[in-house]
Amino acid sequence: MKAKKMIPTLMALLILISVALVGCSSKEEGSSKSESGSTTTVDIFQFKVEFKDQFEAVAKQYEESHDGVKINITTVGGGEDYGAALRSKFASGEEPTIYNIGGPQDVADWADSLADLSDTAAADAALEGTLEGVSQDGKVLGLPFNQEGYGLIYNTAVFEKAGINPDEITTFAALEEAVKTLDSKKDELGLDAVFALPGKEKWVTGLHLSNAFLSPEFEGNVLGTFDSKSVEFEYGDAFKKVLDLQNEYSVQPTVSLDYAMQVEELFSTGRVAMIQQGNWVYGSIAGIDEDLANNGVSILPIPVEGYKEDSIPVGIPMYWAVNSNKEDAEVKAAKDFLDWLYTSEEGKTSVLEDFKFIPAYEGFDASKVSDPLGKAVYEYSTEGKTIPWVFMGYPTGWGEQQLGVNIQKYISGEMSWDDLVKESQKAWEDSRK
Numbered sequence: 001m002k003a004k005k006m007i008p009t010l011m012a013l014l015i016l017i018s019v020a021l022v023g024c025s026s027k028e029e030g031s032s033k034s035e036s037g038s039t040t041t042v043d044i045f046q047f048k049v050e051f052k053d054q055f056e057a058v059a060k061q062y063e064e065s066h067d068g069v070k071i072n073i074t075t076v077g078g079g080e081d082y083g084a085a086l087r088s089k090f091a092s093g094e095e096p097t098i099y100n101i102g103g104p105q106d107v108a109d110w111a112d113s114l115a116d117l118s119d120t121a122a123a124d125a126a127l128e129g130t131l132e133g134v135s136q137d138g139k140v141l142g143l144p145f146n147q148e149g150y151g152l153i154y155n156t157a158v159f160e161k162a163g164i165n166p167d168e169i170t171t172f173a174a175l176e177e178a179v180k181t182l183d184s185k186k187d188e189l190g191l192d193a194v195f196a197l198p199g200k201e202k203w204v205t206g207l208h209l210s211n212a213f214l215s216p217e218f219e220g221n222v223l224g225t226f227d228s229k230s231v232e233f234e235y236g237d238a239f240k241k242v243l244d245l246q247n248e249y250s251v252q253p254t255v256s257l258d259y260a261m262q263v264e265e266l267f268s269t270g271r272v273a274m275i276q277q278g279n280w281v282y283g284s285i286a287g288i289d290e291d292l293a294n295n296g297v298s299i300l301p302i303p304v305e306g307y308k309e310d311s312i313p314v315g316i317p318m319y320w321a322v323n324s325n326k327e328d329a330e331v332k333a334a335k336d337f338l339d340w341l342y343t344s345e346e347g348k349t350s351v352l353e354d355f356k357f358i359p360a361y362e363g364f365d366a367s368k369v370s371d372p373l374g375k376a377v378y379e380y381s382t383e384g385k386t387i388p389w390v391f392m393g394y395p396t397g398w399g400e401q402q403l404g405v406n407i408q409k410y411i412s413g414e415m416s417w418d419d420l421v422k423e424s425q426k427a428w429e430d431s432r433k
Helices: 002-029 049-065 082-091 104-109 121-125 156-162 172-184 202-214 222-227 236-248 259-267 279-288 290-295 328-343 345-354 372-382 398-411 417-432
Strands: 040-046 069-075 098-101 148-155 193-195 272-278 297-300 312-315 319-322 386-388
Touching (some): 049 069, 049 328, 049 345, 069 328, 098 328, 148 156, 156 172, 156 272, 172 193, 202 236, 202 312, 202 398, 236 398, 236 417, 259 279, 279 290, 297 372, 328 345, 398 417
Parallel strands (some): 040 069
Antiparallel strands (some): 098 319, 148 272
16 A cells, blocks of 8 residues: 555656656746856957947946846957958958948958848937948838047147138138148147148048049949949049148158057147047047047038039948858857947936947937037038048048058159049059950
């Protein structure tokens, strides 16, 4: 009798143990990553050196509020070639989860490694027209960083002391006159030169400066630029005039000047009156002279004779891309981070206040753009005094490795302007064959 009673007892015990095990298993399968002890790592490989420290701080903030997610950030930019570094990164087998692309040419180059971001909240919030260069076959393949504008950043106190009214500089002739006035008063103004042209930085000349003069040729259409089999340099004479003006009245030798020397050593210390840069330099200037950054700088137009002489180029500097070759969990974690950055209240505050970005998304209070350079770009935009960005549609490497290198030869006296145009045209045509 005792043996017979033990059988149902043992069976009941086994059933209870089985139920408990099933319950534990179900709980483990449905747990968050932090509960299961695993971590999803998102590796970010990005180019924007100007907000490196702030971006790393925001990533740590995100980790603290999102258990189970680890974000690693590697920044390559400034004087380094981000495109070449990114290709090396992929070739090494250490592919990042999130990386940067520029527009239609990069979309074509990285087609096999771009996740569809159409389902993200950030894509829904992106301002009209900002996704045009990274959309293909109904898919959104990149999310905009921000809006940026660039031109000739100037020291307002130096201009005032020289008796120059910046509001009157709306043509190349007026700019040239102002430059000559500044040059004639260098000693009393404490200037080494009027400009600091960073000829070492091929992106400043071969991408940004060239864009102002090639954009009208392609009617401001980045996709049209990408599809074009040739480049005519229709505004080449105007291009040459602005380049020559900067080079002639710059600290020399210009081909040796890099970003740090231009922005930090020369402009931020008051040794030059003007530099060709964009609103992104605010942080660099503030790091040297916070008062100058907040109260003593603004932006003049890059005058394109025969087109627009009172406007600045404004566009999307780069896009965030997510690596489609990664595991689903990693792709999802990357999308979640980018959504948080541009659509959560915490993220949006960081974008405006820490990064000093001009947002490219709805849901931001653009009136809270806090730095004077960002405000100046915003004012140019609202007044319609802008030149679209088309350099994202240049052939791969053409802007820096072809045109940028040729500009270095030209400003060094090793190449004529006519040869610069001819060689750059041929390189474009060869790349489009």
